[in-house]
Amino acid sequence: xxxxQIRAMCLNYISNPNxxxxxxxxxxxxxxxxxxxxxxxxxxxxxxxxxxVITKLDLMDHGTDATEVLQNRIVPxxxxxxxxxxxxQADIAKDLSIxxxxxxxxxxxxxx
Numbered sequence: 682x683x684x685x686q687i688r689a690m691c692l693n694y695i696s697n698p699n700x701x702x703x704x705x706x707x708x709x710x711x712x713x714x715x716x717x718x719x720x721x722x723x724x725x726x727x728x729x730x731x732x733x734v735i736t737k738l739d740l741m742d743h744g745t746d747a748t749e750v751l752q753n754r755i756v757p758x759x760x761x762x763x764x765x766x767x768x769x770q771a772d773i774a775k776d777l778s779i780x781x782x783x784x785x786x787x788x789x790x791x792x793x
Contacts, residue, residue, distance in 0.1 A: 688720070696724050701760075702731040708738040708747055708764070712755055728758035735764045739789055747793075764790070 695702045702725060706715040721731040733756070738747055753761045766789050768782040777785070 691720060692724070695721060698730075700730065703734050704731050704758075705734040705736060707740075708735045709740040709742065712750060718756060722756075728756075728760075730760075731758045732760045733758050733762035735762055736767065738764050738793075739766045740769075766790075 694700060702721045704715065704717040704721040706712060706717055712718065718731075718733065722728065725731050733750075735747060735750060741747060747764060749755055751762050751764050766786045768777055768779070768785075772782060772785075
């Protein structure tokens with residue numbers, strides 16, 4: 682089963698005490714249900730080696746706010762969280778350049 686193989690491979694790498702773990706979670710999912718964060722905290726229970734990466738912040742439900750997550754208040758990690766907003770498929774289909782995508786991301790973070 683490919684899922685089992687991928688999970689085992691990830692655990693093999695993140696179990697190394699010298700590894701920095703990037704726990705990537707989509708912003709439009711509940712942080713409590715993040716497989717990446719759960720795996721990271723299983724091998725790094727104090728969050729000393731883990732950086733949380735929250736993607737798709739622009740796709741969060743209206744009325745929800747990632748501020749508390751990004752300010753490290755929900756599931757504290759010693760190295761904190763980074764929010765990103767990449768070009769989506771619609772942006773790519775519209776031929777939005779990488780430069781324009783970066784500007785759109787910067788504008789998003791300035792206004793939120």
